[in-house]
Amino acid sequence: MTTYDQGLRAAGPPPPTPPAAHHARPAAPQGSRLARAWRGRPEDPRWARPALWVLLAVTTVLYLWSLGASGYANQFYSAAVQAGSESWKAFFFGSSDAGNSITVDKPPASLWPMALSVRVFGLSSWAILVPEALMGVATVGVLYAAVRRRFSAAAGLIAAAALAVTPVAALMFRFNNPDALLCLLMVSAIYCVLRALEDARTKWLLLAGVCFGFGFLTKTLQAWLILPPLAVVYAVCAPAKLGKRIRQLLLAGVAMVVAGGWWVAIVELWPKSSRPYIGGSQDNSFLELTFGYNGLGRINGNETGSVGGGGGGGNGGGQWGETGIDRLFSSDMGGQIAWLLPAAFILLLAGIWLTWRARRTDTQRSAFLVWGGALLMTFATFSFMSGIFHQYYNIALAPYIAAIVGMGAAMLWERRSTAAASVVLAAAVAVTAVWSYVLLNRSSDWHPWLRWAVLIAGLAAAAGLLVASRLGGRLALGVAGLGLAASLAGPIAYTLNTVDTPHGGSIVTAGPAVSGGMGGPGGGRPGGLRGGGNGGPPGMRNGNTQGQTGGQTGGQNGQQGMVPGGGQQGGQTGGQNGGQNGGFPGGGFPGGGSSQQNGQGQNSQGQGQQGNRQGMFPGGMGGEGGRRGGGMGGLLDGPSVSSKVKAALEKNASGYTWVAAAIGSQNAAGYQLATEDPVMAIGGFNGSDPSPTLAQFQAYVKQGKIHYFIGSGGMGGMGGGPGGGNGTSSKISSWVQANFKKVTVDGTTLYDLTQKASKSSKS
Numbered sequence: 001m002t003t004y005d006q007g008l009r010a011a012g013p014p015p016p017t018p019p020a021a022h023h024a025r026p027a028a029p030q031g032s033r034l035a036r037a038w039r040g041r042p043e044d045p046r047w048a049r050p051a052l053w054v055l056l057a058v059t060t061v062l063y064l065w066s067l068g069a070s071g072y073a074n075q076f077y078s079a080a081v082q083a084g085s086e087s088w089k090a091f092f093f094g095s096s097d098a099g100n101s102i103t104v105d106k107p108p109a110s111l112w113p114m115a116l117s118v119r120v121f122g123l124s125s126w127a128i129l130v131p132e133a134l135m136g137v138a139t140v141g142v143l144y145a146a147v148r149r150r151f152s153a154a155a156g157l158i159a160a161a162a163l164a165v166t167p168v169a170a171l172m173f174r175f176n177n178p179d180a181l182l183c184l185l186m187v188s189a190i191y192c193v194l195r196a197l198e199d200a201r202t203k204w205l206l207l208a209g210v211c212f213g214f215g216f217l218t219k220t221l222q223a224w225l226i227l228p229p230l231a232v233v234y235a236v237c238a239p240a241k242l243g244k245r246i247r248q249l250l251l252a253g254v255a256m257v258v259a260g261g262w263w264v265a266i267v268e269l270w271p272k273s274s275r276p277y278i279g280g281s282q283d284n285s286f287l288e289l290t291f292g293y294n295g296l297g298r299i300n301g302n303e304t305g306s307v308g309g310g311g312g313g314g315n316g317g318g319q320w321g322e323t324g325i326d327r328l329f330s331s332d333m334g335g336q337i338a339w340l341l342p343a344a345f346i347l348l349l350a351g352i353w354l355t356w357r358a359r360r361t362d363t364q365r366s367a368f369l370v371w372g373g374a375l376l377m378t379f380a381t382f383s384f385m386s387g388i389f390h391q392y393y394n395i396a397l398a399p400y401i402a403a404i405v406g407m408g409a410a411m412l413w414e415r416r417s418t419a420a421a422s423v424v425l426a427a428a429v430a431v432t433a434v435w436s437y438v439l440l441n442r443s444s445d446w447h448p449w450l451r452w453a454v455l456i457a458g459l460a461a462a463a464g465l466l467v468a469s470r471l472g473g474r475l476a477l478g479v480a481g482l483g484l485a486a487s488l489a490g491p492i493a494y495t496l497n498t499v500d501t502p503h504g505g506s507i508v509t510a511g512p513a514v515s516g517g518m519g520g521p522g523g524g525r526p527g528g529l530r531g532g533g534n535g536g537p538p539g540m541r542n543g544n545t546q547g548q549t550g551g552q553t554g555g556q557n558g559q560q561g562m563v564p565g566g567g568q569q570g571g572q573t574g575g576q577n578g579g580q581n582g583g584f585p586g587g588g589f590p591g592g593g594s595s596q597q598n599g600q601g602q603n604s605q606g607q608g609q610q611g612n613r614q615g616m617f618p619g620g621m622g623g624e625g626g627r628r629g630g631g632m633g634g635l636l637d638g639p640s641v642s643s644k645v646k647a648a649l650e651k652n653a654s655g656y657t658w659v660a661a662a663i664g665s666q667n668a669a670g671y672q673l674a675t676e677d678p679v680m681a682i683g684g685f686n687g688s689d690p691s692p693t694l695a696q697f698q699a700y701v702k703q704g705k706i707h708y709f710i711g712s713g714g715m716g717g718m719g720g721g722p723g724g725g726n727g728t729s730s731k732i733s734s735w736v737q738a739n740f741k742k743v744t745v746d747g748t749t750l751y752d753l754t755q756k757a758s759k760s761s762k763s
Helices: 003-010 019-023 033-039 048-064 075-086 088-093 111-121 125-148 153-164 167-172 179-199 202-224 227-237 242-269 286-300 334-354 363-384 391-414 419-441 448-466 473-499 543-553 568-573 578-582 594-598 604-614 643-650 665-675 694-702 728-739
Strands: 658-663 679-682 706-710 740-745 748-756
Touching (some): 048 125, 088 111, 125 179, 153 167, 202 242, 202 286, 334 363, 334 473, 643 706, 658 728, 665 679, 694 706
Antiparallel strands (some): 706 748
C-alpha cells in the first residue's frame, strides 16, 4: 500500500455512531416558523440559513434578468403553449395549434406550467419563461436541501452555488425547452431517495417514483436514465431487511408507472380520428415515438423521421459529432458543463474511498453512490450516444456535478489536518484552474485577462491548501475562499454572458463564441443559426469550407422539392455534392440556394455562397431569408412576420379552423404566435411526419377549414424521412401550387386556398 493510500485511509470516517443516532432525523429548531426559517438548524452556523436565502435571491435575480429579451425563445414550444392556453384539448395533448392537427414531439408535462401562466397573464415572453426561471430557483433550493441533510451547510451552499452558475443551467432555466422541469424532477427524485435511505420509509420511495413518472411525461426515457444506479444503491444500502427493500422498490415502480402511464394510456386508447397526430412518430403512436425517435434512436442514431432520415453514426462518429470519452470536454460541450467535471471525478473517488469502510447503511457513502451513479450513467450515455445530441442536454449533468463537488470539498476540508486529504483537495482546485484556463482560452479574444487570473489564483489557492492545517483559522478560510472563487470564476463569467445575451431557436448554447464550437453569435440566438463557421450542429461545422463547397456545386436532392415554390429543376441541374458537404447532418439539404430564387438552378454557385454566409442554407438559416420566412429558417427557428402578413392572415380568421398551413412546426409557429390563431404544421418539426396526408389536407380545404398555405420558408418536405422528399409534405406543396391562387404579401408567398388558380397563373 502506498503512502498516499495509507494517508487517505488514515483520514477515513470517524468511528461509527450508534444506529439510533445514525438514522435519527435532525431535531427541528425551536421558536416561531419565521425564526426557524431564518435560523435553520440549531447546529448550523448562524450565517448558514441567511446565506442560503441570499443565494436564492441572487439566483432569482440572475434567472429573471432581462428575461424578455429572448422573446418567444424556442417558438416550437411557445406555439404549443399558446395553443394550450386557448384549448384544453391542446393543453392535454401538447398540440402545436389550437386546431389540434399535430402535437409536439415530446409529452406535454413541461408545457402545462407555461400554458397555465399564459392563461392567467396572457401571451408574452415573460408569461412563458418565468415558470422556467422559478423552476431553476427551486432546483437550486432542493439541491441544497439534499446535500445539507447528510453533510454540512457549507457543502450544501457550495453545491447550490455551483449549480446556479453552471452556464448550461443558467441557459436552460431561462428557456422554454423541457429540460428545466426535467432537471427539477430528477433532483427532487434523488432527494426523495436519499430521505428513504435514512430510515427506509416507503413514502419517500413512492414520491421518488412519482417524480420519475412525471419526468417521463416531460422528456420520456431520459428521465429513467438514472434509475438503475439509484435502485441498486437502495437495494444494497437501505436500513431494512432485503425482502422489504425489494417490496419497496416494486411499489416505487408501480408509483412511477401510474404517475407516467395514465396520460400514455389515455392517448393510446383515444380514437385517432378525434385527437391530434402524435408529432415525431411515423404511425401516430406515442409508444412508437417513445421507443423510436425519442428512445433507442437517440442511442443508436436510427431516428426514423429525423432530419436526414435517420441512420446511425457508427465508428465513433455520427451525424451529431464525434462520440467518445472526451466528447463533453470538446469545444462544443466544454464551456457548457465541464468546468467542474474533472474535480467532480476526483472528489467522487475521494468520497467513496473515505467512506468505504463505513457500515452498509452509512448515508454519506450512499449519497456519494447515488449522486456519483447518476453522474456516471448520464456521462457515459451522453458521451457515446450516436443520435441527436445538443449542447443544452448537458443540463442533466449539472446538479450531479455540483452535489459531488459540494460534498467532496466539504468532507476533505474537515479532514485537512491529514496530508492525503489536503493533497487531494489541492489537486482538485489545481486541475480546475488549469482546465478553466483551457476553456477560457477557447474564446481567446473574450476577456483574455480572465484566464490568467483564474489560473494564477487557482494555483496559489492549491498551494495554500497543501498547508492549510498549519495556517490560522482566518487565513485558512481565506485560502479556501480563494480556491472556491477561482473554481467558479469561469462558470460565472460564462453565465453572466449567457444571461446578458438573448437566445432563440431550437439549438442554443451558453457563453461566448468558442474556437471550433457553436457558442456565441453562431449558436442559437433569436433568428436561429448565423454564419461564421461556428454555427450549426456537428456535421455542419466548418461552414466556411465544406458549406461553401456544397453551395458552389448545388444540391443533389433539390429535385425533391426542398423549398415550396421551386427546387425541382434547380436540383436537377445542380451539382451532386451540395447536400452532402454543406448540408445538415446526414446530408439531404442542397448547398445552393438558387432554386428558391428562380426555380431553375442557373445561379447555384453564387446563391450557394450567399447561403453559406447567411447560415449555410439556402436563403440563410437564421440569416435574412430565414428571419423573413424565406429559405430554411423554418427548421430551427420561426420566421419574423410583418404587420401586413399578420393582417392578411387575421382577416376573417374566425371563419377558419386554421388561418394558414405551413410546412414544419417552427415555420408554422412564427405565424401562429404573431396572429394568436391556429396555424397547421404540416409534417411536424422536421416536415417529415406523414401528417396530414394529402387526402386529409384536400378534405380540410374542401370543407373550408384552412385559409392560406404559406409558400415562403419551411422545408418543403425535405429530410428523406417518410414525409419528406416525395412524401406527404412535398405532395401537399405541389398540389397547392398547381391548384390555388398565389398571393405575395410584403415579400411572403401565400396561396389562397379559397381561390382556384387561373389558367394563366398555372402556365
